[in-house]
Amino acid sequence: MIQPARASALTLADLEAMDRDDPLRALRGAFVLPDGLVYLDGNSLGALPRETPVRLQEVTARQWGQDLIRSWTEHDWIGAPQRVGDKIARLIGAAPGEVVVSDSTSVNLFKLLVAACRLRPDRPVILSEPGNFPNDLYVAQGLQGLSNGGVELRLASADRIESAIDERVAVVLLTHVHYKSAAVHDMARITARAHARGALTLWDLTHSAAAVPVDLNAAQADFAAGCGYKYLNGGPGAPAYLFVAQRHQATTVSPITGWLGHARPFDFVDEYAPAPGIGRFLAGSYPILGIAALEVGVDLMLRADAQSRLDKSRALSELFVALVESRCAGLGLEVASPRDAPVRGSHVALRHAQAWAVMQALIARRVVGDFRAPDLMRFGFAPLYNRYADCWHAVEILRDVLQTAAWDRPEFKQRQAVT
Amino acid sequence: MIQPARASALTLADLEAMDRDDPLRALRGAFVLPDGLVYLDGNSLGALPRETPVRLQEVTARQWGQDLIRSWTEHDWIGAPQRVGDKIARLIGAAPGEVVVSDSTSVNLFKLLVAACRLRPDRPVILSEPGNFPNDLYVAQGLQGLSNGGVELRLASADRIESAIDERVAVVLLTHVHYKSAAVHDMARITARAHARGALTLWDLTHSAAAVPVDLNAAQADFAAGCGYKYLNGGPGAPAYLFVAQRHQATTVSPITGWLGHARPFDFVDEYAPAPGIGRFLAGSYPILGIAALEVGVDLMLRADAQSRLDKSRALSELFVALVESRCAGLGLEVASPRDAPVRGSHVALRHAQAWAVMQALIARRVVGDFRAPDLMRFGFAPLYNRYADCWHAVEILRDVLQTAAWDRPEFKQRQAVT
Numbered sequence: 001m002i003q004p005a006r007a008s009a010l011t012l013a014d015l016e017a018m019d020r021d022d023p024l025r026a027l028r029g030a031f032v033l034p035d036g037l038v039y040l041d042g043n044s045l046g047a048l049p050r051e052t053p054v055r056l057q058e059v060t061a062r063q064w065g066q067d068l069i070r071s072w073t074e075h076d077w078i079g080a081p082q083r084v085g086d087k088i089a090r091l092i093g094a095a096p097g098e099v100v101v102s103d104s105t106s107v108n109l110f111k112l113l114v115a116a117c118r119l120r121p122d123r124p125v126i127l128s129e130p131g132n133f134p135n136d137l138y139v140a141q142g143l144q145g146l147s148n149g150g151v152e153l154r155l156a157s158a159d160r161i162e163s164a165i166d167e168r169v170a171v172v173l174l175t176h177v178h179y180k181s182a183a184v185h186d187m188a189r190i191t192a193r194a195h196a197r198g199a200l201t202l203w204d205l206t207h208s209a210a211a212v213p214v215d216l217n218a219a220q221a222d223f224a225a226g227c228g229y230k231y232l233n234g235g236p237g238a239p240a241y242l243f244v245a246q247r248h249q250a251t252t253v254s255p256i257t258g259w260l261g262h263a264r265p266f267d268f269v270d271e272y273a274p275a276p277g278i279g280r281f282l283a284g285s286y287p288i289l290g291i292a293a294l295e296v297g298v299d300l301m302l303r304a305d306a307q308s309r310l311d312k313s314r315a316l317s318e319l320f321v322a323l324v325e326s327r328c329a330g331l332g333l334e335v336a337s338p339r340d341a342p343v344r345g346s347h348v349a350l351r352h353a354q355a356w357a358v359m360q361a362l363i364a365r366r367v368v369g370d371f372r373a374p375d376l377m378r379f380g381f382a383p384l385y386n387r388y389a390d391c392w393h394a395v396e397i398l399r400d401v402l403q404t405a406a407w408d409r410p411e412f413k414q415r416q417a418v419t
Numbered sequence: 420m421i422q423p424a425r426a427s428a429l430t431l432a433d434l435e436a437m438d439r440d441d442p443l444r445a446l447r448g449a450f451v452l453p454d455g456l457v458y459l460d461g462n463s464l465g466a467l468p469r470e471t472p473v474r475l476q477e478v479t480a481r482q483w484g485q486d487l488i489r490s491w492t493e494h495d496w497i498g499a500p501q502r503v504g505d506k507i508a509r510l511i512g513a514a515p516g517e518v519v520v521s522d523s524t525s526v527n528l529f530k531l532l533v534a535a536c537r538l539r540p541d542r543p544v545i546l547s548e549p550g551n552f553p554n555d556l557y558v559a560q561g562l563q564g565l566s567n568g569g570v571e572l573r574l575a576s577a578d579r580i581e582s583a584i585d586e587r588v589a590v591v592l593l594t595h596v597h598y599k600s601a602a603v604h605d606m607a608r609i610t611a612r613a614h615a616r617g618a619l620t621l622w623d624l625t626h627s628a629a630a631v632p633v634d635l636n637a638a639q640a641d642f643a644a645g646c647g648y649k650y651l652n653g654g655p656g657a658p659a660y661l662f663v664a665q666r667h668q669a670t671t672v673s674p675i676t677g678w679l680g681h682a683r684p685f686d687f688v689d690e691y692a693p694a695p696g697i698g699r700f701l702a703g704s705y706p707i708l709g710i711a712a713l714e715v716g717v718d719l720m721l722r723a724d725a726q727s728r729l730d731k732s733r734a735l736s737e738l739f740v741a742l743v744e745s746r747c748a749g750l751g752l753e754v755a756s757p758r759d760a761p762v763r764g765s766h767v768a769l770r771h772a773q774a775w776a777v778m779q780a781l782i783a784r785r786v787v788g789d790f791r792a793p794d795l796m797r798f799g800f801a802p803l804y805n806r807y808a809d810c811w812h813a814v815e816i817l818r819d820v821l822q823t824a825a826w827d828r829p830e831f832k833q834r835q836a837v838t
Contacts, residue, residue, distance in 0.1 A: 259525065259554035259557055
């Protein structure tokens with residue numbers, strides 16, 4: 001791993017040599033990456049696997065087009081959520097039968113929050129942190145409104161989360177890797193603390209899965225959910241997934257009791273009966289095209305040796321921070337992510353007073369990260385396709401944009417919504 | 420329109436002549452239909468439009484692959500749910516801004532049921548009918564469980580629905596076209612009755628949209644939802660849609676308050692504030708691949724003249740019933756759908772003691788319908804690609820299967836789950 005102190009001595013040739021030695025280098029070729037683009041936004045929308053359009057062609061032209069309705073059994077569409085869920089399980093320290101692909105992260109968080117609260121009916125509090133990914137807070141607020149006072153959202157800053165877990169807390173809802181800062185919560189410690197106080201945990205793994213070490217069962221986590229379109233490379237708005245620890249499956253039920261979560265959906269009886277395992281958290285007919293695309297991304301991730309993948313994630317972000325510190329000093333940037341690699345996810349946030357305009361200028365120079373209000377630029381590092389040399393080019397262009405004030409042009413200052 | 424009395428005099432040549440005169444005949448070529456297959460299951464999974472794989476190639480290889488994250492604005496991914504929702508609105512008598520594509524039908528029914536119940540907080544009852552599509556009952560049962568006694572599901576048979584609407588009913592939840600029998604509820608009359616008693620209506624349009632006349636606003640319907648994978652030809656597990664009458668939009672909110680239903684999602688503030696219009700019923704990141712495929716199907720539907728489309732739906736099912744009655748008499752079949760076309764949807768259910776085995780034998784002979792427990796075969800008629808001659812071939816093969824007892828073979832009697 002690159003040490004920051006060495007960064008100022010590094011040359012592009014050094015980084016190109018590291019890319020040649022990268023045990024994962026062959027996997028870059030499995031992705032479509034436009035020529036000359038330094039894509040550091042895989043933490044927002046992962047790159048397209050070359051296989052994905054081929055697979056979609058197979059699922060549409062061949063399966064849907066030719067085999068039509070019988071594809072549900074013949075091509076195991078019916079088993080897709082659990083099949084792909086079992087694959088994702090291997091990336092997040094879960095066992096087979098503990099993960100299922102379904103709906104969106106928001107809907108899954110809703111389902112799991114309700115399930116968790118119903119396991120602790122005498123405890124009204126959902127505990128989270130201010131500045132958590134807003135979606136997670138919104139979902140909790142929606143549940144609060146729905147409960148007529150039965151549920152209460154309590155916020156405590158990251159350093160006070162553990163002490164805020166008391167006997168009124170039903171569930172601790174946290175994003176494992178913070179969407180802005182990339183700060184990593186200690187899943188095992190917080191979960192242990194929650195359990196000691198009789199509370200449960202629900203982890204949003206959106207910025208974690210496949211990018212940082214996650215071991216849900218080692219941490220004895222209760223519930224988790226995450227999206228498919230970031231590091232899993234499942235495509236825009238890819239289906240999400242959810243995790244329910246095996247020990248909770250028989251005693252929890254989704255509030256959205258759709259027919260494909262029924263124990264015998266094709267009996268078409270009037271009375272709901274939950275499927276025996278994780279399947280009870282399914283609801284409506286599942287998005288076969290989306291799951292097919294997601295499976296390609298997950299399969300690619302599983303082709304990489306896990307340790308090499310996690311080492312490279314860390315090495316890339318570590319290198320980026322070191323290069324920024326050594327080559328962009330005095331240019332108005334502040335590293336807004338933890339400097340300590342083990343508590344940082346696979347993206348790096350840089351603060352700059354003109355962050356929006358600087359990011360637009362970078363994009364115009366073919367370095368793609370993203371902006372998060374009010375003053376952060378995010379750069380995500382995807383171990384399967386980003387190169388050490390990408391970090392070099394990104395930082396050199398960033399330095400040039402700042403030194404020449406290239407961002408200070410009207411077209412870079414006009415804000416519009418982006419994801 | 421074919422009169423049943425004339426059916427016994429009809430010949431295949433007559434029907435082929437009707438196909439030649441069909442004003443929609445050119446649209447059949449817009450779909451992939453395997454040679455020699457009589458596909459009468461478009462009410463379960465609509466056929467593949469030829470354009471869909473092309474569009475998916477464009478959205479994946481070009482948009483996702485080359486333009487990556489900026490596609491959200493550049494290719495208007497961000498506006499897709501409302502853009503396609505506005506198109507679906509034209510098929511169901513809704514106005515622009517009243518329909519949005521999102522989630523699954525189950526999740527949408529959950530959102531709308533909760534929204535409806537919260538508009539009538541002093542009324543505990545969701546009224547539906549026994550034997551309604553079980554999913555809808557399951558979702559209501561889930562909400563009942565969630566409400567700790569605050570919500571109660573009451574069932575009344577179709578002929579007693581109107582008299583069962585009393586001052587305790589918050590919302591009437593009905594599937595407009597029954598999934599088994601194809602019986603059509605009188606949306607305007609039931610809605611008027613509900614409104615006269617202070618109740619609201621939520622219509623499941625899954626078997627209706629694009630297949631039978633639906634005019635939500637003429638009926639003054641309050642809420643509706645439906646799927647994208649049947650007559651809309653959006654593909655397996657296509658995204659669903661929901662309708663909220665404009666007059667309710669400012670006073671209702673989804674229980675699943677995800678970030679893309681926020682008024683300013685990219686401000687990333689901690690407090691939820693619902694988007695001003697129908698957008699507040701969106702939740703998580705939406706399935707761009709699925710919406711792209713759905714849009715192709717909806718666009719095709721809009722290419723057909725609406726009256727021709729609805730006339731042909733009715734003529735096809737009318738012809739099928741007439742042919743069955745005239746050519747399969749005495750073979751153990753019973754028409755389990757209303758005989759009166761205006762109160763029948765675009766599929767026909769036939770009852771037979773060995774329905775499962777008969778359907779398997781039909782499928783082996785390349786006539787595809789589906790089975791619904793315990794004893795029904797369903798045949799769906801899709802006006803854009805089914806032909807009058809298809810009805811002839813289906814009925815001739817059905818007659819042969821029954822006359823020769825071709826269904827009475829072990830391989831046709833082994834049940835497995837299908838959708």
